[in-house]
Amino acid sequence: MTSVVLKKGREDSLLRFHPWVFSGAIARLEGEEPREGDVVTVLSTSHDVMGCGHWQIGSIAVRMLCFGEAELPSDFWVSRLSAALEMRRALGLASSGGDTDCYRLVHGEGDSLPGLIIDCYGGVCVMQAHSAGMFLSRQEIASALREVYGPQLKAVYDKSSGTAPFKAGLELGDGYLLGDGSALAQDAFVLENGHKFHVNWEEGQKTGFFLDQREN
Known part of the structure; x- marks a missing residue:
């Protein structure tokens, strides 16, 4: 290294x-x-x-x-994503049966994962890599999400073609890393503060919805 x-x-x-x-x-x-x-x-x-x-x-x-670590621990991705999910649950954003079932799971540096955004819509996680490192780690991230969420996770969609650094020579292209939520994306609805919204993570702006603007 x-x-x-x-x-x-x-x-x-x-x-x-x-x-x-x-x-x-x-x-x-x-x-x-x-x-x-x-x-x-x-x-x-x-x-x-x-x-x-x-x-x-x-x-x-x-x-x-x-x-303080010379290299990434073997449980790095699972540990980071688990911590992010627990924080959202503590805030009431990822609790089953609540009035909100869409939330930002990972917000870059705020979750000690610089260059990564993950938004969750029900059982579908949509990720955007803003760095080459996160883009190249996308399969590991998807596998860690499956371990963290278990059967609750239906699909992981990578939507990094518009955010990953184009000068890095990466082979960019949006698509599903786990599962296939194409049918879900065409007719998906989420709850935010008890209000129902239609979301299409494949064709909508950003990851499909402006979750970072919830309080606005």
Whole structure:
């Protein structure tokens, strides 16, 4: 795995759990030249392990996934998604029988998953990758969602063609990663605060609905 060595003093932001490493903070790379989306280890100038994250080209060079770990733990995706779901349940957004059955499960850095959005509509999860690393991890993410939700999950739809970085040379194309919700998408209704809305995650804007505007 490639190591990203920081300039002296530039580890301070990571000690405060800032989710990004800017290109100007990097002293050098050790190991093979990373491809965009690879997981890299971030080291201080004295080679203390700061954490690991997705490498990308641009002013934000690393989007941090873990702090204090040289590589991702084997249960990383399941652990992160489980924590996100538990938080939504605590807020009453993912409880069965409530007056809302659509919610944002993952909101990027806010859920320690920078570059990833996942919105849930009943038993269908729709994901958008905003980084190459998240796009390349989409099958792992879908498998983790299946483990977290169990039989409640009907399908996982990837809608990253309009959000993933086009300069990364990725083979972009929307489609189902798990299950097939095509028939559901044409006639899907969700509840938000007791009100019924028609949602089409395949053809609608963003992931199909403006869940981030609930309070507005």
